[in-house]
Structures are given as structure tokens and as C-alpha cells.
Amino acid sequence: MCIAGSLFPLMNGIAxxxxxxxxxxQVVWARFFSHLVIVLVFLTPKYGLGIVxxxxxxxxxxxxxxxxxxxxxxxxxxxxxxxVQAASITFTAPLxxxxxxxxxxxxxxxxxxxxxxxxxxxxxxxxxxxxxMLFRWASLLILISATFLLYIKYS
Numbered sequence: 001m002c003i004a005g006s007l008f009p010l011m012n013g014i015a016x017x018x019x020x021x022x023x024x025x026q027v028v029w030a031r032f033f034s035h036l037v038i039v040l041v042f043l044t045p046k047y048g049l050g051i052v053x054x055x056x057x058x059x060x061x062x063x064x065x066x067x068x069x070x071x072x073x074x075x076x077x078x079x080x081x082x083x084v085q086a087a088s089i090t091f092t093a094p095l096x097x098x099x100x101x102x103x104x105x106x107x108x109x110x111x112x113x114x115x116x117x118x119x120x121x122x123x124x125x126x127x128x129x130x131x132x133m134l135f136r137w138a139s140l141l142i143l144i145s146a147t148f149l150l151y152i153k154y155s
Contacts, residue, residue: 069148073145077139077142085139090145093146093147093149
């Protein structure tokens with residue numbers, strides 16, 4: 001799990017480097033194609049071709065398009081802001097979960113959770129510094145990407 005978590009910044013850095021010379025579509029295609037190859041190489045020998053068959057194809061298609069949209073807006077965003085800022089903004093996803101849990105799931109949100117959400121949001125604000133030259137419209141793209149990932153993760 002630690003190795004997988006450490007690969008995300010590497011993938012994002014490579015995507016930023018590629019976005020300088022290639023179109024966003026090409027970078028996203030390369031990312032998804034390389035993931036497909038890696039999954040097929042490592043998982044097909046053990047699990048067979050059944051790994052590419054879904055029991056819920058409509059849900060799989062919806063989630064796939066959400067992941068595609070998330071990746072696309074993320075790649076567009078990191079062309080204009082640093083990968084560090086993008087990663088910090090992506091960490092707003094748990095904050096969004098807590099905020100939406102009370103509205104959508106009718107969960108009780110305790111004061112300690114609200115405090116944690118506020119502190120996390122303050123941390124994000126410290127990194128992206130709205131109102132300064134460091135805050136760019138691309139920061140909003142990363143927030144949209146985090147929201148898409150949030151939906152994928154919790155659906």
C-alpha cells in the first residue's frame with residue numbers, strides 16, 4: 001500500500017512533464033493505456049480474463065467516465081499549477097465527504113468532525129493562498145477532480 005501511495009506523485013509528475021509537449025488527451029490516453037497494460041500483465045495470469053468482465057456494466061461505465069473526467073481535469077490543472085498544490089487540493093476530498101454526509105446521508109456530524117474539517121480546510125487555504133497570484137483557476141479544476149474521485153470512491 002505504501003508503494004502504491006508513493007507512485008501517485010510520480011505519475012502526477014510524469015503527467016505534468018508530458019502535458020508540456022503533448023495534448024491533454026494524449027497524456028490521459030497514455031496514463032490509462034499504461035494502467036491497462038500493467039493490470040493485464042500482473043493480474044491476468046492469476047485471475048484470467050474474467051477481470052475485464054463486469055457484473056454491473058452500466059455502473060462500471062458510469063464510474064469509468066467519472067474517472068476519465070477526473071483524470072482529464074487533473075491533467076489540465078497540473079499544467080498550470082504545481083503538483084504539490086494539486087496534491088494539497090486533492091486532499092479536500094475527505095472534507096467534502098464530511099460536509100455532504102450530513103446532507104445526503106443524514107449522518108450526524110459531531111463538533112470534533114466539524115473542527116477537523118475546518119482545520120483541514122485551513123491547511124488547504126494555506127497551500128493554495130486564495131487572493132494571491134498563486135491562486136489560479138486551475139485550482140478549481142483540481143477541486144473538481146477531487147470531487148469526481150470522491151464520487152467514484154464512495155459509490
